[in-house]
Amino acid sequence: MARTAEKVRDLVAEDPEMRDAVTALLDHEGETIEWRDVNESLTSGQWGRLIEKGVLEEAGDGFQLADPDAVREGLTGDDEAAYEGGSDVELPDDEESSWTTYDKAAGVIALVMMSGYYYHPIRRTVGPAIDILLGPLNGLLPFFVVVMVLAVCTGFWTSIIQANLMDFDKMSVYQERMQDIQERQKAARERGDEEALDRIQKEQMEAMGDQLGMFKMQFRPMVWIMLLTIPVFLWMYWKLGRIDRGVELVLPLVGHTHLKDTIGGFMPAWIVWYFLCSMGFSQIVRKGLGIQTTPT
The missing domain is CATH 1.10.10 (Arc Repressor Mutant, subunit A)
Structure with a gap:
């Protein structure tokens, strides 16, 4: 209303x-x-x-x-009062967007494991540990198929986490408030109301804090996604150091290539293969389960 x-x-x-x-x-x-x-x-x-x-x-x-x-x-x-009163959009309680102790712990663990990309001792620790679970799968399937399976699993995990931890209704509220401010600012500018413009501009500056709330909501599921994907990447990175270059596959627009080759001079072929599989299967999972991925 x-x-x-x-x-x-x-x-x-x-x-x-x-x-x-x-x-x-x-x-x-x-x-x-x-x-x-x-x-x-x-x-x-x-x-x-x-x-x-x-x-x-x-x-x-x-x-x-x-x-x-x-x-x-x-x-x-009262037209003027409508603009003095600020936005009618009720913002969600920021406390509801706060991270729990488990979220913070997951974030710390993810950051520590992320350093394994550059700090070899962590990679050499995580790789063999994950190999206990993934080694038998790698023994049954070619490595590029294993990469595809892992891409499907991490894509499914990502979709489920986003569906359960991302509150798109709250994000819609934040976006609605910014749109409301922009509409009132446009109306005030068109009627030449400088006082209303000053008030709305101050409100707009205060609303920049809403971006922090949106960032917190967006990054919270990200740490849980990284908690699975980073160890998987570290294992693949570690495993590739023990696999012969002869593992070959065919990529769209690239043709025949080897997993350890680089595409475009900087992107490893196995990472390109992983992301192609992950993006494709993630879309199938989201469509199949009716998972929302954008604010309404």
């Missing part, structure tokens, strides 16, 4: 004649109307703006007011 009222205020601020146009539409509350039914009260441009803003919505063969009570509130409310 608050969003519709805000939209009506914005429209009236942009075009004062819009107040009479919207008032005329309220006379047809609950009715399905077309522009020809009200063309004496509002122009086609005003009609189009009301549809564009969502104040009018489709209903059968015509249109009707999406929320008459909110429209009425938008007309009767």
Whole structure:
């Protein structure tokens, strides 16, 4: 309701004649109307703006007011107060986005293992430990097939973690608030209200802190994803040091290549193969399980 009222205020601020146009539409509350039914009260441009803003919505063969009570509130409310009051979007409790002790522990472990890419003792420790689990699989299958299997498993793990730890509803709230600020800023700029612009700009600076909340929500599942993928990568890195260069495969746009070869002069072929498999199977998993990956 608050969003519709805000939209009506914005429209009236942009075009004062819009107040009479919207008032005329309220006379047809609950009715399905077309522009020809009200063309004496509002122009086609005003009609189009009301549809564009969502104040009018489709209903059968015509249109009707999406929320008459909110429209009425938008007309009767004080336009200046609407901009002084700040955003109507209620932000989620930041405490709910805080990391638990387990999240922090997972992050520390992931960072320690990440150093194994450069610190050989960690790689030489993690590699043989993971080999206890993956060694038998590598004994049954060619290494490039093992890489594909691991890509599928880590892709599945990533999808499940994101589905359970990423709160897309909260992310939508953060994005909605930023959009709300931008819309009010645009309306204030169009009507030349410098005081409102100053207030909105201050609110915009304060809202930059919301980005930290979004970052915390996005990075929390990342540490759990890394907790599995980093040991897998360290094992593959360690194992490749013990595999002959003769392991060959065919990559799209590249053709025949060896796992230890580099593509483009810098990217190892086995990493390219891993990411191709991971991205492809991850999409299949997400589609199959109906896992949401973006804010609504």
